Amino acid sequence: MTNGWTDIRNTDVVLAMGGNPAENHPCGFKWVIEAKKKRGAKLVSVDPRYNRTSAVSDHFVQIRAGTDIAFLDGLVHYTLENKKYHEDYVKLHTNALFLLEPGFEINDDGLFGGWDAEKRAYDRSKWKYALDENGFARRAESLDDPTCVFQQMKKHFSRYTPEKVSEVCGCTKEDFLKAAEIVCSTGTADRAGTIMYALGWTQHSTGVQIIRAAAILQLILGNVGRAGGGVNALRGHANIQGGTDHGMAYHALPGYLKMPVPSDASMEKYLARTTPKALSATSMNYWSNTPKFMVSLMKSHFGRAATAENDWGFHWLPKIDGNYSWVYLFDHMYQGQIQGLLDFGMNPVGNGPNTEKVIAALGKLDWCVIAECFPTETAEFWTVSKENPKTEIFLLPAGLFAEKDGSFTNSSRWAQWKFKAAPPPGEAKVDEEILARIFMRVRELYRKEGGAFPDPILNLDWTFKNPYVPTLEEIAREINGRDLATGKQLSSFGELKADGTTSSGDWLYCGSYTEAGNLMARRDPRDPSGLGQYEGWAWNWPLNRRVMYNRASADAQGRPWDPTRSGIQWNGSRWVGDTPDMKPDAPPGTLDAFIMLPEGVAKLWAPDLVDGPFPEHYEPVEYPVENPMHPKTTRNPVAPIFQGPMDKLGAKEEYDIVATTYRLTEHFHFWTKHIAPTALLQPEFFVEVPEGLAVQRGIRNEDRVRVSTPRGSVTGRALVTRRIHGMKVAGKEIWQVGIPIHWGFAGRTVKGDGATGGRGPMANLLTACAVDPNSFTPEYKTFLVKLEKV
Amino acid sequence: MSGALEIARTSATGARTTVRDDEQLCMLIDVTTCIGCKACEVACVEWNDLHLEPEYGQKIFQSYQTMPETSPSYWNLIKFNEIPVDFRRQPLALEAATDAPGVMMLMRKDMCMHCAEPGCLEACPAEGAIVQYTNGIVDFQQDHCIGCGYCMTGCPFNIPKFDAKSKRVYKCTMCSDRVENGLGPACVKACPTGCLEFGTKKDMKDRAAHRAEQVKMDFPNAGIYDPAGVGGTGVVYVLHHADRPELYGNLAREPRIDPQLAFWKGPLKWMGGFAFGLSLAAAAIHYFKSGPRRTAAVASKPEPQKEIVRYSVFERALHWTVALTFLYLALSGLGLFTPKLDWLLAVLGGGQVVRAWHPIVGCVFMGAVLIQFAKWFKDLLIKPDDRVWLKRMRDYLAGRDQNVPPSGRFNAGQKITFWIQVLAGVVLLASGIPIWFPEEFSRGLRLWAIVVHSSAAVIAILSLVAHIHMAVFVTRGGLRAMTEGKVTEDWARHHHGKWAEEKLRTPS
Secondary structure (H helix, E strand, O other), X not given: OOOOHHHHHHOOEEEEEOOOHHHHOOOOOHHHHHHHHHHOXXXXXXXXXXXHHHHOOOEEEEOOOOOHHHHHHHHHHHHHHOOOOOHHHHHHHEHHHEEEOOOOOOOOOOOOXXXXXXXXXXXXXXXXXXXXXXXXXXXXXXXXXXXXXXXHHHHHHOOOOHHHHHHHHOOOHHHHHHHHHHHHHHOOOOOOEEEEEOHHHHOOOOHHHHHHHHHHHHHHOOOOOOOOOOEEEOOOOOOHHHHHHOOOOOOEEHHHEEOOOOOOOOHHHHHHHHOOOOOOOOOOOHHHHHHHHHHHXXXXXXXXXXXXXXXXXXXXXXXXXXXXXXXXXXXXXXXXXXXXXXXXXXOHHHHOOOHHHHHHHHOOOOEEEEEEOOOOOOOOHHHOOOOOOOOEEEEEEEOOHHHOOEEEEOOOOEEEEEOOOOOOOOOOEOHHHHHHHHHHHHHHHHHHHOOOOOHHHHHOOOOOOOOOOOOHHHHHHHHHOEEOOOOOEOOOHHHOOOOOOEEOOOHHHOOOEEOOEEHHXXXXXXXXXXXXXXXXXXXXXXXXXXXXOHHHHEOOOOOEOOHHHOOEEEOOOOEEEOOOOOOOOOOOOOOOOOOOOOOOOEOOOOOOOOOOOOOOOOEOOOOOOOOOXXXXXXXXXXXXXXXXXXXXOOOOOOOOEEEEEEOOOOOOOOOHHHXXXXXXXXXXXXXXXXXXXXXXXXXXXXXXXXXXXXXXXXXXXXXXXXXXXXXXXXXXEEOEEEEEOOOOOOOOOOOOOOOOOOOOOOHHHOOOOEEOOOOOOEOOOOEEEEEEEO | OOOOOOEEEEOOOOOOOOOOOOOOEEEEEEHHHOOOOOHHHHHHHHHOOOOOOOOOOOOOOEOOEOOOOOEOOEOOEEEEEEEEEXXXXXXXXXXXXXXXXXXXXXXXXXXXXXXXXXXXXXXXXXXXXXXXXXXXXXXEOOOOOOOOOHHHHHOOOOOOEEEOOOOEEEOOOOOHHHHHOOOOOHHHHHOOOOOEEEEEHHHHHHHHHHHHHHHHOOOOOOEEEOOHHHOOEOEEEEEOOOOOHHHOOOOOOOOOOOHHHHHHHOHHHHHHHHHHHHHHHHHHHHHHXXXXXXOOOOOOOXXXXXXXXXXXXXXXXXXXXXXXXXXXHHHHHHHHHOHHHOHHHHHOOOHHHHHHXXXXXXXXXXXXXXXXXXXXXXXXXXXXXXXXXXXXXXXHHOOOHHHOOOOOOOOHHHHHHHHHHHHHHHHHHHHHHHHHOHXXXXXXXXHHHHHHHHHHXXXXXXXXXXXXHHHHHHEOOHHHHHHOOEEEHHHHHHHOHHHHHHHHHXXX
């Protein structure tokens, strides 16, 4: 989240799209209700089906799954066309005035400039700002300059008229316009609107561009950085934000430092590649501090062993030579390129797309160590495997979240310390102990036997009181970092140095555990701001800043756009209010608001993504119609298509129904079906079938139906509902069905009828290994299926 | 909202204390901001330690609702209803075809309403099994519950549920144990959106009114549900469509304490008691006025007289089966009928035992009556002589037996008593079955069954009083006929002239 849960109460308009907060984030959703009750805020729900958020919304629009960009681009067009944008904000805080070199524009075939048909990729060097002699981007005098970002943006989005949106998304023009009227009403200084989204946006082959479209909309409405505004990602697990922050994803080191690649021959080369250069004289370009963050990270990893002479141990880090994201990883596994898997708190058989392929891939491992608190589908995959798997499986009983201390970082970026409620039962151990014991044994082996490359293991700094059971307190202190000369905990990442005198396991969390103690454990419920900032409650990154980009909450003179919802303001000598996202004593006009970006301002036009500088509608990888925008380029041209023997895609002629997957309030992922009271809440898999389609196919409520794709099939009962209705898209009748994800062959819920080889009703038997080309997130949210009555 | 729970009134004693002076507590359910997350359901299960079966299937697929109703181990259930709406989100007729422009999902937390005038408490015959605290909470005390299920019939909201295992009825307690200790109910504690609130009734009503005003901007018929028919409820809803509560999972439009129940509880009780007393008094007066009937020496034969077999062993066994079962049914029934006689339940082994045996004994009784009926059917047909007899009944009652025509095996009075018993028995059985198996019959039928059953029982008991009075006290020798099976020739000629003739003519 750019803002935070408690900030939602300050909003005037909530657009819930690509997320279903009432259903999946019911606790956070209280702030939406509060905004509705206290401020009369309006809630607009846009989704392929009427869900529990829609039930309490002021306006609901049903769109075809996978057409979010068209809808959002339509909103951008509506805002620009009707001059609903916040002009002062746009000029001050975005790159609207930046001048562009020609050559990036989209053509009638739906391809941007720089397209290389052979590589199926864009040459992004064709997408660039017009630079001056200092290497800074040139700026237009006014928004009317035809080569400035603003005019180019107007041109690009002008194709998304309400008629076109209706044609692509399958909603009525009237429904779209009513949504637009509400959402785009916040482009004034005295109004703020927020967007709440989740996996309904990210899990598409165009996922990152959907979020770009949302960011553009919020920027032109002047909603970013302001109380009650923002683009707010609702994280789906209690600590997924913390995991991401600490380098859980394959492509990043802790604190979003970039992963070294083989061509980074030295630390210097790595830093040169990864440290950005400012594109504006007023850009603070905070990432220019990358060397400080990186060297401190190396000191945290390797301690005294990391020296200037050995490049701070840089060569002990793995250099990634390819794509190791989920779908690629399991593809490698399926191809027999991976021998072993350590699987902690993760249930790939449930989570991953194309379950059959996941099961086949796991069967090709030599060994698989699973640390879990429940016997998950992954721990028992061999019971349903078609071939006799050779995998040796070790199931280690692990404590669950309530059986250990530590912190959860929530969607608001609040790291909240928690205390264990009970010790793990029986022989179960907490994750850190399991990991430490494995590490100690492996290190022992390396010490004794040498091995191919023992250095990273032997040089790892492992100075815990009890090396077999490091406490999470110790780890939290290490993550925060300390001054190596004095041994004192650091209080801000501003103190980090590139000379090896400081250490920090994650620069973003520097300040969370200072000499004052564990700030994450703070529990001060007071809210002096009156805006739900609760600055004495836990600690959030960065530097306990509750609203990111909060400099954008004020105008050129440092006065808040809306004095009733002031983020920070200039008092003549300092920025006061929330922790400023700005040099605290830099007077207005000297530095721009978006300090992490080389531009210094927010990007309406962005050359960073591999599939276009502006978001464009492409159909999902399995598409029910040719792209109504440009039939020659139907799918995202850059999105990788897997073509292995188990990666079959369905054609619209045979697989005639659009399906989407989602969670229900009653369950948390594949977990809660193991627990009696929650298993009872939704004990059985079902498929949501629109009433009109059910009538056509002779399906009655509670009838058994089979849903299939070329990859697999599931059977279950039909829940016939009016909450999904049929739609006309490009003249064709389109039906959508909904497939909730929570069941399987493990746990206490109904296991299915054996029709799928004992696999249980698992939604991901259907989904495809299709991914977004930027994030490589699988496209769980749209695919084609066949529906039959059993 | 804390403080010790003081009982304001309890089931079956009839005692009332006013509760108006005490602070009434209330739960506010803002249906317009409920997101149907079911956190309240889990909180309820966990706090009240409700035991769920480990493996279960889905009972229904009604939107996201998986169980049809609350159950003995599930006291709090969100009811999901998807209703067709027009472009302005106003509800259309439920039958509206698939082409309705929109849909609205209504989610209502179904639970005990804690009525100010609780139908369950009104209906409960077991003392102390249902209590209402001075703060308004209506609570079931399962240790006093006899499992009769009358509360299920009395409740206009279909809330109390019978547990077959423990043979007791359960429902939401409003977490009276938490409230007693200054905490709100568990469901309120768990509610993430704040659509549940708990406080004084006045406070909740004020908030509800404020919220309803807000909702009226979009839904002009928005309003508060606090039905007057049950004196208001301890659970108050804010509804978008307050004019159509039935849209919310059949929320009762005008719930009330039903007239059948009121009649059963009030007039029928004192009328029955009065009639019973009257019948005893009449019998006594009759006895003292006209005295016991000694047999006239009509046969003029010297002693020892000829003995005639009046009832075979089988007939006597049958009669005493009927008599004893009737006695049990009458006593146990009275124990269940009126709190003044609930000591009878204790004498008979406790309410639970009585509740279990009463219907079974009833079946035995009915079986015996039917066999009796088959056996004596011919003798019990009303004949022309009987009409004369009945016309002259006054003479018979006054002891002027010579003025009535000689009777067959049974005189007209006996015949009428029998017919009353048979008819009452059939009615008691027919009305008893819905009371026996309340879950299998509609509530409307059960309400009538309760009234009919009790009324029939009153009549049956009154006729029994007449029967015992006449057969045991007035007609000396009658009892012997039913114990030893024999009567003297004189007795037979006196009381059943025709029958005696017949018997004496055909040598046994």
